[in-house]
Every structure is written in C-alpha cells, then in structure tokens.
Amino acid sequence: MAARGDISGFYDSLPRLSDFDALTRADSYTPLPQDWVIGAADIEGSTQAIARGQYKTVNMVGAAVISAQINGADGRDFPFVFGGDGAAFAVPPEMAEASAQALAAVQRWAAEEFGLVLRTAQVPVAEVRAAGREVAVARYQVSEDVDYGMFSGGGITWVEAQMKAGAYALPPAPPGTQPDLTGLSCRWANVQAEHGVILSLVIEPVVDVTSADFTRLAERVIDIAHALDREGHPVPRSGMKTRWPPPGLDNEAHATRKGRALAWRRLQLLFNTFIAWFFFATGLPLGQFRPEAYRQQVTRNADYRKFDDGLKMTLDSDAATEARLRAELDAAQQAGIIRYGLYRQDEAMMTCIVPSVMQGNHVHFIDGAAGGYAQAAAQIKAAPAT
Template sequence: MPPSDSLFYDSVPISDSFLRLSDPVQFTPLPDTWVLGVADIVDSTGEIERGRYKTVNMVGAAVISGMINALGGRVFPYVFGGDGAGFAVPGEDARIARETLAALQSWAETEFAITLRAGLVSVADIRAAGRDLRVARYAPSTGVDYAMFTGGGLAWAEAQMKSGRVAIPPAGLDAQPDLTGLSCRWSNSPARHGQIVSLVIQPTLESSEADFAALSQSVLSIAEGLDRAGHPVPQKGPPMSFPPPGVDIDAHVSRAGRNLLVQKIRLMIENMLIGLLFKTGVRLGQFEPNHYKEMVSRNADFRKFDDGLKMTLDCDPSTLEQITRMLEDAQASGKIRYGLHAQQEAMMTCFVPSAMSDDHVHFVDGASGGYAQAAAVMRA
C-alpha cells in the first residue's frame, strides 16, 4: 500500500465549523485501497420497545471503541448511528477490522442477547457500484474531532450488509473484544427548552449534492438560533446520580470474562468515589473535575453528516415547527426522506482513553429511541 494511502486520514483538513461541512467541497475522497466497516443491531426497534435503548447505544458504540483499541489508538474515521456504527480503515487493517467485528458480534450475543450484524467492503467496490465515499473532519473542541461521511457509500454498504452480501460471521462464543474506556455512567440530560429531538435526514436519488447542501444549510441555520445551536448537554456537563443508571450495562461491558457481580460492586465503589470528586470539585492529581465536565459537553457528538444529516437537539416548539415545515416541503418535492423522534431526555455513551487528557469522546442520542426511532419513522 502506498504510504500516502495508509496516512490518508492524517492529511484530511480539520474544520471547527459544522455549518461549513454542509458544502460537499469540504469532503475528501477516501483511497480505493481502504475498506469500510458497518454494523447494526437486528430488530433495534424491538429492543427499544423492550426498554433497552441504553443497551442498544452501548453495543453500537462498542463497535467504535473496539476498533480504536484494536488499532492501538491510531486515528481513523468513524461515525456513531445510535443502533450501530460505521468506520473506514486502510486495507492493511482489513484483517483487524474483520476479527474485531466478528468478536463484537459474539460478545453482544453473550453479554446482552443482542444480535449484531456486521459487514466489510472495499472502497473500490463502493465506487464500482456507482456510489462514493468521501470524508471530512469536524472538531467541536481542541480535544477531539469527528469524521463526517458523504457520497452514498455508507448507506450502500449498510444495505449490502443487511442483505447478507458482505456479512462477517461471528467469532467463537468466548471471543472478547477490547472495550477498555467504554462507559455510560452519566445520567440523562433533561430538555431545558422544549423537547429533545432526534432528527435523521437523507437525500433521495432525485436530490443533487447541491440540493441537499442547500437544505442542510437552511436546517442548520435555523438550529443555530437555538441556545448553543441546540446542544442537548448542559454546558457544565451532564448530571450524575448514584447509583449510576447504566451500572449493570457497564459491568457487562468491562468485566472481560470476570464475575459479573464482583465487577458491578467494583464499579459501584468506583462511581461513588468519582461522584464525590465531581460534587466537591476537588482536584485529584492531574484530574480537575469541573474542567472534565465542561469538556464532556464540548466534546459531545450531537450532530453529524453520514450520507445525510443527523442531529439530537434541545429544541423549542417554534424552532421545531420551522424545521418540520421545511422538511415536509422538501420531502413533498421528492428531494429527501426524513424521520423525527421527540423525547424528554438525551443520553450519552462515552469512550474515555484517559480522564487526564481532553481526547474523550461522547456520543449523544435521544434517551427513548433517538436516531433508531427517527430512522424507523423515515422508513415507514
């Protein structure tokens, strides 16, 4: 593989303006030699109806944390979708991606009785099918940046995975991906201005890139009028309660084959100590609790482009009406499909390599169905 291909993502410019990324010219084509991995949960709608959306989010985020750890922390583009995830890596890492996705499927079944499906396809095959895969990087803070995808390749790969044409079989039942750093110890963030709105917008085949760019800019411009552009996580960080609401899920994620009850007790003690630090604001070594909470909010991934536009917004009724009216008109003209799901709280799933640095990532979704429910509305 040419060095320029393996180092491609390092050369992609990083933007601090999300609105600018509605312009397709900001996206760079991935090399043909790269591969795209996709994964999602079978019957996520049913899992949500059974009250398991926090678990669904955790399994979706596990795809990203498993790959980050498998690649030793090397940067690569990924996107969180609520009930799944997508990522791209150089072709030389295809074996690692395949083995990690296989292990994740077995782990999800063993720990949560959830069926995770996964697929892997080359970027060259995506282009041979008439789609493209282009990427951009958006930095919500100086600590992290998130990948954005366009070109139709991600949606095409997901369809191929669901049809079984690029499926990866699960590994053995004892397979254990490395999920170090994955957690969900924060409490949900209640809406402060109306409702937490999860929104999924996708262009149709009749929509040109310019059409969708213009619509995205209009929707984002309306959302910019919201407090902090609709950011659903408080500026000083999300709330924390004891016992933490996701401790059972965290225990399944972090036990790595150890006794589940022992791991849960260990996490309860750990969370109690962490909670005391956050409540008192006392600095412990290099860990400064108030700074960390502010960075959690700043780093939160509450909007993204992934062959469409997804947002989780704290939205007032008037702004929601404006956005909905615009989307209804665009859908009536055949330019887009969209789905919207409103709820009272936002939730977060986190990957924290180290609490001592600012590179922790936080995936935001609605707390009662979020993106998965919005996508189900769109499909219906």
Template sequence: MNEQSAGSGALRPDFYDALPIHAGFEGLADGAAYRPVPDDWFVGTADIVGSTELIAAGRYKVVNTVGAAVISAQINAAGGRRFPFVFGGDGAGFSFEADRLEAARDALARVIGWARREFEIEMRGAIVPVGAIRAAGHELAVARYAPSPGVDYAMFSGGGMAWAEGEMKRGRYRVEAAPADQYPDLAGLSCRWTPMRARHGRILSLLAIPRADAPIAAVADAMRRIIALTVGLERGGHPVPAAGPGFEWPPLGLELEARARRGGGSLILNKLRLLAETLFALFLFRTGRGVGGFDPGHYVETTSANADFRKFDDGLKMTIDCDAETYKKLEAMLAEAAAKGLLDYGLFEQDEAIMTCIVPSVSSDDHVHFVDGASGGYTTAALAIKRRG
C-alpha cells in the same frame, strides 16, 4: 453532500491524519469539504437486528451501548492509529486501511459474539471494500469536524456508507461472531452519565437524507437552511448543559459498563469494582477536588463540548433540545424540501437525551461522547422515514 471521484493523491498512508479539520459545522453541508477515501481501504458496518422491538421494551440504553461498543473495540484494536468512524444509535460505521483488515474483522466479530452472550442481542456486521462501493456507482468521502479543541469526528458523504449498510442487511460481506471464549477489548467504554432532560421543550431526533437523484447544490442549500434554523436555539440546540451532564450514584449504566469490561471474568466482582470507582468519582465531582491530573470541573465542561449531537453521515443527523416553535419551522422546512424531491426526513420527539462515552484517559481532552434521544432517537426517526416511503 456531493459525490466525488477517487484519486488526487488519496492513496497516501497518512490520508486521515492529513485531512483538514473544520471548526464550522455549517460548512460541512458543502461537498467541497470532503475527500474521497482511498480505493484500497475498507468500510466496516454493524447494526442490531430487531432494535425497534428492543426500544419498545425499554432497552435503548443497551442498544446505544452495544452500538458504541463497535467503535470502542475498533479504537482499541487500532493501536493508536486514527481512523474515521460514526455512531448511528443502534450501530456504527467506520473505515480503515488495508493492513488493518484482519484486526478490524476480529474486533468486530468479538463484539457481535459479546452482544449475543451478554445481552441476547443479535448484531449484523460486514466489512466492504471501498473499491466495491465505487464499482456499484457510489462514493465514500470523509471530512473531519472539531466541535471543540480536544476532539474531532468524521463526517461521511457520497452514499457509500449507506450502500455498505444495505449490503450488510442483504447478508453480503458478512462478519460472523467470534467463538465464545473471545472477548472484545472495550476498555474506555463508559455509560455513567444520567439522562439529560429537555430544557426548552423536547429532545428532537432529526434525520435528513438526500435523495440519490437530487441536485447537489439544492440539497446543500436545504441542509444549510436547516442548520441555520437551529442556530437560534441555545448553543445551537446542544442537549448537554454547558456545565456538563449529571452524575448519580450508583450510575444507571453500571451493569452495562460491568458487562462491557469484564471479559471472561466475574460480573459481580466487576460491579463491585465499578461501585467503588464511581463512588470515588462522585466524591470528586461533588467536592471539585482534582487528583492525578484529573480536574472534575474541566472534565464535565469538556464532556459537553466534545459531544457529537450533530453530524453528517450520508445525510444530516441531529439530536437537539428544541422548542415547539422551532420544531414547527423545521418540520415545515423539511416537508417543503421533501416535496421538491430533495430529501427524505424523519423526526422523533422525546423528553430526554442520553450519552454513551469512550474515555481513553480522564486526564486528557480527547474523550468522545455519543448523543442520542433516550426513547428511540435516531432509530425511531429512521423508522419514520421508512413508513413515509
């Protein structure tokens, strides 16, 4: 998790595509796995104002959906070009090339306006030059991690993403909401799976954030020890069953998906269309029958394999199915690292995990699945850090 300087050929137009893809998560605790994002790129960041109150009101599924919508809109606006992004529970971060600035700004503005109209949710959004991050003394470096052969996720280090988020919260580099007649393209955004209950204890949302002045090697060692402790859990604490999550009809997220996809159309008609579509999907899942290149058994297994239940985003973030004994060991390990001045941490326990998905095509394996705790997750764990501070 070290800071790196820009340069060494990082300005290539194929920068992200050319990055090596890492299959081992533990190795990402070491900053040597990361490459500096090009100086002429930008960072986009967004979060929900008052997410704590929304969670207390039982609207965390809505919070997750709106956060994932930021990434969905950017994927659709990118026209097939790959770029690094990260899901944060109540928001998201992403980085992109200079020639995509207007398209990225427009997509973010549309999501901000859509969240306000559809859900009465206020979002903040900002687009920050990577050069400004470095001028402020921070770094933005990225690595690619593949939890399965079908998909890979961006991991960020260097403190740059967190600094950009802080600037956004101070009202700088602000992106305003788009006009009411402009809707985001959220094709592929899906919220159909049922919540996943803990099978071994509780669903634990864990954040471990390095302190700015902490020794790099000591922080990396602490992160590796935390990850190593979770390796003893079933599938490393993966909260999604290996056979895939559950599917009920009508799906709990039906209305959220209808609001995401309707644009300026009728909400009722979109609900009816989704009811028919999801009823057919239920038939396929229950019978195991495939159609048009869609294999339901393979799809649910790939869904589990592709899920992003752990990541590096200027720190370690995990949503794991954790037994009581391992929880106590993790808490003790984190408290020791905090006492040594290496990191700050937040923990939050809940009974279930939830998943919000972006599925470009059900017949390919590149669908992405964002995992969070069902009762507050990363947002509440982050609040624990603030209270401790």
C-alpha cells in the same frame, strides 16, 4: 483520538474543519483511497429492543463497535460515525484484518451478554465505487483534542443496505470471544430538555438527488438550528450530571468484565463509580484531575450533530423551532429531495469512550433517551415512498 496516524498518511493529511456549516459543501470532503475498507454494524430488531426499555443497552452496543475499533487501531486515527443502534467506519488496508476481528468479537459479545443480534459487514471501497456510490470523508473538529469523521457520497448508506440484505457478512467469532472495550462507559445521568423537547433528526437525501439540492436543504436546516440557544446543544452549560449508582452500571459491567464474574465486576464498578461521584459532586480535585474542567471538556467533545450520507442531529428545541423544522422538512420531502424522521423525547443520553480522564481525547456520543436516532430512522422506513 491522539494517534500515531494511519500508515498511508491519508487521514492524517485531512484538514480539521471547525465550522459545522462548511460540512454541507461537497468540496469539504475528500474521497477515500481505493484500497480502504468500510466496516458497518447495526442491531437487528432494535425497535423491539427499544420497546422493551433497552435503548441504553442498544446505544452501548453501537458505541462498542467504535470502542473495539479504537482499541485495536494501535493509536491510529480513522473516521467513524455513531448511529444510535450501530456504527460505520473506514480503515486503511493494513488495519482491515484486525478491524474485521474486532467487529466479529463485538458481534459475539452482544449476543452472549445481551441477546442482541448485531449485523456486521466489511466492504472494500473499490466495490462501493463499482456499485456507483462514493465514500468521501471530512474531519470535524469539536475541540482542540477531538474531531469526528463525517461521510458523504452515498457509499455508507449503500454498505448498510447491503449488510441488511445479508451481503459482505463477516464470519462469526468463536463462542466466548471478548472484544477489547477499554474505556467504554455510560455513567452520566440522562439530561432533561431545557427548552421544551429533545429532537432526534435523521435526514436522508433521496437517491440521485443533486448534491446542490441537498446542500441547500441542509443549510436551511442548520440555519434554523442556529437560532436555538447554543445551536441546540442538548448538554447544559453546566455539563452532565452524575448520580450514584450510575444508570449505565450494569451495561458497563457487561462491557468490561472480560470473562470475570458479572457480580464481582458490578461490585468493583460500584466502588470505582462512588469515588468518581464523590469528586464530581464536591468539585474537589484529585491530584491533577479537576472535575469541573473535565465536565466542560465533555460538553465540548460531545457528538450531537453529524453528516453520515445525510444529516443527523440531537437538539434541545423549543416548540416554535420544532415547527419551523417540520415545515422545512415536509416541503423538502414533498419536493422529492429528502426523506426524514423526527422523534421527540424528554431527555438526551450520553455514551462515552474515555481512554483516560487525564487526557482530553475522550469522545461522547449524544442521542435521545427514548429511542433517538433509531426511532427517527424507523419513521423513514415506515413512511410511504414519495
């Protein structure tokens, strides 16, 4: 995001890497400063929520964790990663208190608006290292306006495990607390796979596997994905499509009503989204806003692959490439290098954080539309230990 920068200067000083392949290498990452803190959140019972048809809501809540952090950061950059049913991030010490408050506010909002239990935790980097894990970060630049944080070292995974065990939990926010979710939306229609199937892939290194072994496996997986049209990018060249009313209107109303009547906020959004739909449907400019240029920015800025103590990808794949991926991953799992989940669905979906349509720094999280990363991760949990 466009930013003033963190006061310590650490994150601002990191190079922006435009080559995704480079992120497989350990030397692309820099350890976080000792006084930074890790924040994490995920939805308890997300598999059951998906079975009830709530995955778009689950995605919205996961993205809300990041949205609240961005809006509370006063324009400063920090690394974050979206995981489908949750998120993780790191902030410098001067942001820790505000970050905890924003995280607790999203937890309260998720419970009151959707009946979802959001687990939260905040852990000092020093304690992660004391437990024998590292938290290192890189910046992957997807366009001239947007870069995403990438994590390695096992620390994020350790924090998430501690959170699920009930450790480092944040105190709940008071009833009625509303997070600042300005810019959070999910107005684009789901996109059908063009080449066969949308694959949601989650690969986790086995504890104590060497970084060299995991790097070689990640390089082979990425090489296989390179053979796909546009490296498996699930958003078509023509960009995402709109329809009216948008599929995420109710979720956006819950996210942005700020204590107002839900019915009134829905009516406001129906009007606002109709105007937006008209200009996207016709391609007509509105002042300096060019719908087609914005649509192409959305495609460039899309977050469809990432490193998060492992490799996560949402790919539009043909059958032959899917078979190659499965064979490679099965062999690596049998060799004791990784555990993985690979979930198939017909569509991908997008959840967005858009500070302003007139700026290029809008971020867009891609996931499979029928459970995506959450279902792939559930396969890992259900699989017998190797």
